[in-house]
Amino acid sequence: MSIQILSPRITVVKPWISLAVKEKLIHGFFFLNGILSVIVLLGIFALLVFTSIPAFQEINVGSFLFGLEWNPTSYVKEQYGIIPMLVSTFMVTLGALVIAVPLGIGTAAYLSDVASPRVREIAKPIVEILAGIPSVVIGFLGIVLVGPILAKVFGTHNGLNALNGSVLLAVMALPTIVSISEDAISNVPKSYDQASLALGASKWQTVIKVKIPAALSGIIAACMLGMGRAVGETMTVLMATGCAPAMPESFLGPVRTLTSSIAIELGEVAYNTTHYYALFALGLVLFIMTFLVNMTSDIILHKYEKVNR
Amino acid sequence: MRKTLSVMAVAFGLLWASSAQAGQGMLQIKGSDTLINLVQKLAESFMEENPGEYIAVTGGGSGTGIAALMNGKCDIANASRLMKAKEVAQASDQGINAKRVVIAMDGLSVITNPNNPIAQLTIDQIGQIFRGEVTNWSEVGGDNVSITLYGRQSNSGTFVFFRDAVLKGDYSQKMNRMNGNAQIVEGVKQDISSIGYVGVGYVKDATGLTILRVAANANGDYASPLNSDDVKSGKYPISRPLNQYINGSPTGAVKKFLEYELGYTGQKVVEEEGFFPIPAEYEEFNTKAGL
Known part of the structure; x- marks a missing residue:
């Protein structure tokens, strides 16, 4: 039936809907597209909340949030404390940012202000290609390359530790930070440079004191996106950090992040058990964490924009 | 159309x-x-x-x-x-x-780094090590080196079998949870302080590893998982x-x-x-x- 309606002869003779209605339909179509991501987000949030709730029929909320041991498949007694995993996630992410942010901003400043146009044209795409390397490959490098190097440098028996994860995540976050920061610095109006240089500032002073501050909103956004990547990354940390569930003791000891715990245990968990629901509760915690990161970055951005005006 | x-x-x-x-x-x-x-x-x-x-x-x-x-x-x-x-x-x-x-x-094999002088352990000792009660090689007659544990993740049958048959208790929370047998083998090869467990099929031709001889108790005979008669007869105590x-x-x-x-x-x-x-x-x- 619908094929006949689409036939041009009929449409010419008698439009099947008026132009105004058509306009409305198209409007509605784009509106639907626009709110689709909102619906998906709310849907995921609702799913996480409703699948998490049954977990707390058996687990005490306090012992979940503040417990120091996670062992749902224990031989003796199941434990559902998330603190070691929160600390692990925090350590690995923080480590990655400490490495990636200075390096990323430095690279971005180099690409935008120091490098010749030819170098920039070659170097920037190469940095961006780095983002396309699958996380398993990076994790593998962590096992066979970064780990042994770290073990030698720090004199530990092995390199399966938080520092290894941080280094790898820094590599993964770098392309985002470099690429977006470089755009932000390049977009600072030429008049800023010229004014600064005219006042007698050196090129270094101009970049550090004028251009980077002027591009700060973009740079912060870049770092937040990089951080989001680090918090949510799974495979790399799963392979390279040892994944011992004990409370982390130092950057040179093994850690087990929220994401790797979910990835390890969701594959084998029996449906509709406390353990199953507890993993969704972990997902909810992770969701709230990334949500807070994004919201904070948004608030910082807006504040900064106001001051800047 | x-x-x-x-x-x-x-x-x-x-x-x-x-x-x-x-x-x-x-x-x-x-x-x-x-x-x-x-x-x-x-x-x-x-x-x-x-x-x-x-x-x-x-x-x-x-x-x-x-x-x-x-x-x-x-x-x-x-x-x-x-x-x-x-x-x-x-x-x-x-x-x-x-x-x-x-x-x-399968003769579930307990493996260590070849630079570790230990060549045999009893089931009890292995249990103590993996439960985290023994944390230094000197406590079982080896060098003064802290022990690093390499085990599988909880979705592994080997993880469960080894726990139920050897440990009869929980693994140390400090055990590294590796993503497969091959990763344990790689980890143990690189780490002088290591001990791990894998199916015998993964170590039969492997070099750069010590495959420990294991005895059921301190007076018992030590047997190797590479000996098929010992695995079949149960003289090697962790066969499955x-x-x-x-x-x-x-x-x-x-x-x-x-x-x-x-x-x-x-x-x-x-x-x-x-x-x-x-x-x-x-x-x-x-x-x-x-x-």
Whole structure:
């Protein structure tokens, strides 16, 4: 039936809907597209909340949030404390940012202000290609390359530790930070440079004191996106950090992040058990964490924009 | 317009039909990482001898395979441990009548770095080490080096078997949870303080490792998992059957493949892969399961 309606002869003779209605339909179509991501987000949030709730029929909320041991498949007694995993996630992410942010901003400043146009044209795409390397490959490098190097440098028996994860995540976050920061610095109006240089500032002073501050909103956004990547990354940390569930003791000891715990245990968990629901509760915690990161970055951005005006 | 649509419809129809057919003809096997190499080899030689039969073998751990069998996502689940009573009950709730077949024997091997002078341990000592009660090699007669534990993740049948048979308690929370047998082997090779456990098929030809001799108690004889007689007779104390679980009595392609695995050629492949053929008691067991 619908094929006949689409036939041009009929449409010419008698439009099947008026132009105004058509306009409305198209409007509605784009509106639907626009709110689709909102619906998906709310849907995921609702799913996480409703699948998490049954977990707390058996687990005490306090012992979940503040417990120091996670062992749902224990031989003796199941434990559902998330603190070691929160600390692990925090350590690995923080480590990655400490490495990636200075390096990323430095690279971005180099690409935008120091490098010749030819170098920039070659170097920037190469940095961006780095983002396309699958996380398993990076994790593998962590096992066979970064780990042994770290073990030698720090004199530990092995390199399966938080520092290894941080280094790898820094590599993964770098392309985002470099690429977006470089755009932000390049977009600072030429008049800023010229004014600064005219006042007698050196090129270094101009970049550090004028251009980077002027591009700060973009740079912060870049770092937040990089951080989001680090918090949510799974495979790399799963392979390279040892994944011992004990409370982390130092950057040179093994850690087990929220994401790797979910990835390890969701594959084998029996449906509709406390353990199953507890993993969704972990997902909810992770969701709230990334949500807070994004919201904070948004608030910082807006504040900064106001001051800047 | 109409023509394009009809062509598209036909194309989609064909695609649908062909994909449905592929899904039906393909035997899906999933589970234990200890068994994956062995079953892949078995599947390859089976397909060579039986053109037209297709088998897909994937890993993920015994727990993952058993979960897949319960959810109807695979035909055969590889398991290096037994199904738990809870899992059997859950399966029957889903209408799955899980049946066990033993396809090979494994001497679960405890491995250390070759630079570590320790060559043998008792079951008790291994238990103490992995429970985290003994944390320095000097406590079991070795050098003054702290111990680093390498174990599997909780979806591994080897993780569960080793815990229930050797530790009889929880693993130390400090044990590194590695993502597969091969990663444990790699980790132990690089780390002088290491101790780990893997299926014997993973260490048979491996270099750069010490495969510990293990005794049931301090007065007992130490035996190596590489000695097939000791594994079969149980003198090597951590030997275990490697299993496959199926839904109900075997029929069709499942039966054909299982018979191949248990037959002369299949058991030859088992030996080539470093595991051991099934002893008489399990042959009987399999016969009762309908094979």
